[in-house]
Amino acid sequence: MSDIIRRDPRAEWIARNRLHPLHAAMQSQNQTSWMGPNGIIRKNPHAIAAGFIGPAGLKRIDRSGAQQGTAGKRSSASVEVQLPLHVVEQPAFHVCVVPDMVGGRLSSHDKDLLGLARKLSGESGAVVAVVFGEDKESAFDTAGVDRLLRIEGDAFDGYAPEARVLALSAVESQLAPRHWLLPDSRTGGGELGRRLAAKLGERPATRVWQVTGEQAIGRAGSGQQDIQRALPRLILAAAECAEPVSETRHEARPLELAEKVAHSLPRIEDLGPVAVDPAQIPMAEAEFILSGGNGVKDWELFHQAAVALGATEGASRVAVDDGFMPRNRQVGATGTWVTARVYLAVGISGAIQHLQGIGACDKVVAVNMDPGCDMIKRADLSVIGDSAEILCALMERVAAWREEGKRDAA
Numbered sequence: 001m002s003d004i005i006r007r008d009p010r011a012e013w014i015a016r017n018r019l020h021p022l023h024a025a026m027q028s029q030n031q032t033s034w035m036g037p038n039g040i041i042r043k044n045p046h047a048i049a050a051g052f053i054g055p056a057g058l059k060r061i062d063r064s065g066a067q068q069g070t071a072g073k074r075s076s077a078s079v080e081v082q083l084p085l086h087v088v089e090q091p092a093f094h095v096c097v098v099p100d101m102v103g104g105r106l107s108s109h110d111k112d113l114l115g116l117a118r119k120l121s122g123e124s125g126a127v128v129a130v131v132f133g134e135d136k137e138s139a140f141d142t143a144g145v146d147r148l149l150r151i152e153g154d155a156f157d158g159y160a161p162e163a164r165v166l167a168l169s170a171v172e173s174q175l176a177p178r179h180w181l182l183p184d185s186r187t188g189g190g191e192l193g194r195r196l197a198a199k200l201g202e203r204p205a206t207r208v209w210q211v212t213g214e215q216a217i218g219r220a221g222s223g224q225q226d227i228q229r230a231l232p233r234l235i236l237a238a239a240e241c242a243e244p245v246s247e248t249r250h251e252a253r254p255l256e257l258a259e260k261v262a263h264s265l266p267r268i269e270d271l272g273p274v275a276v277d278p279a280q281i282p283m284a285e286a287e288f289i290l291s292g293g294n295g296v297k298d299w300e301l302f303h304q305a306a307v308a309l310g311a312t313e314g315a316s317r318v319a320v321d322d323g324f325m326p327r328n329r330q331v332g333a334t335g336t337w338v339t340a341r342v343y344l345a346v347g348i349s350g351a352i353q354h355l356q357g358i359g360a361c362d363k364v365v366a367v368n369m370d371p372g373c374d375m376i377k378r379a380d381l382s383v384i385g386d387s388a389e390i391l392c393a394l395m396e397r398v399a400a401w402r403e404e405g406k407r408d409a410a
Contacts, residue, residue, distance in 0.1 A: 295347020
């Protein structure tokens with residue numbers, strides 16, 4: 001049994017946020033008093049004894065007795081936060097979202113889009129997520145999805161915009177949604193949204209980054225200008241268009257189409273993915289980045305690990321200034337802002353400029369010798385140890401996994 005204490009950053013954030021609806025439930029984890037090194041009893045002035053903080057920030061007395069007997073106890077394991085369930089039995093209208101689902105999972109752009117849909121649906125509407133093919137996502141409920149419509153079939157695999165537009169036309173006929181939301185991205189949403197607009201005869205709002213009331217504000221002129229217009233029915237939204245859902249849980253109830261999707265002879269044939277050298281991928285577009293810092297002592301091993309993992313190489317400013325990596329591989333506010341799905345930081349302490357540059361990454365994994373550095377605090381998963389040994393072990397695991405895959409295929 002490991003004696004390493006695992007942190008729950010979300011639970012810690014809720015415990016600090018007095019206006020969060022789950023703030024009171026997290027107070028039982030706080031230690032109210034303890035014995036100091038000199039035998040003096042220390043008290044936590046921020047702990048709420050025999051009470052809780054209400055939604056308006058006012059202290060309320062706990063008359064249920066649920067918090068009695070919890071003072072002075074520390075829980076070594078993190079407590080799973082159970083968000084309140086939001087149920088819409090009979091929605092007054094629907095807001096349909098078509099996420100990109102790169103890699104079969106919701107990206108940060110998709111979650112921002114669902115946050116905007118949640119804002120437009122209010123309390124009486126239902127957010128419908130339309131997903132094509134198989135997916136690996138297991139957190140549709142916490143992302144704000146009330147209804148989940150999966151459209152499966154070989155015709156929708158790969159690059160199939162014509163077939164997908166026909167399927168979305170069937171959704172339009174069945175649900176008649178108040179709004180259509182798609183990500184204005186280069187990974188499929190931008191093209192699919194414009195094709196859907198032509199099919200429905202709608203004039204979409206593109207590159208929308210803010211919705212206020214009945215107005216939509218979108219970028220124009222290479223991002224130098226804003227265009228404000230009445231809120232349309234079809235919205236192609238940019239990243240960070242809204243805050244993702246974080247305080248409620250939703251049903252994600254399965255939904256099916258009442259009739260079969262019509263098919264037509266495709267004019268576009270998908271020949272499958274083309275292998276791309278990760279070293280040639282710009283860091284701003286990379287999905288998996290292996291980044292090295294001052295803690296990397298064997299750079300030859302670092303390059304070998306990047307090839308073995310199929311990762312795009314990055315570096316901290318210190319590594320670039322020391323000449324170990326070129327300037328175009330510098331990550332951070334003074335280098336390149338990255339949006340990778342996985343960012344593996346090896347030997348990077350975590351300067352504020354570097355943390356700003358990786359703020360939009362989905363998952364951050366840190367390898368470092370210092371358990372108290374800022375990168376460890378920022379990471380979703382941390383490994384404390386020598387970077388060379390960890391990279392060698394990781395390469396061995398990857399090689400064994402690939403060999404096993406070859407044997408299973410044979």
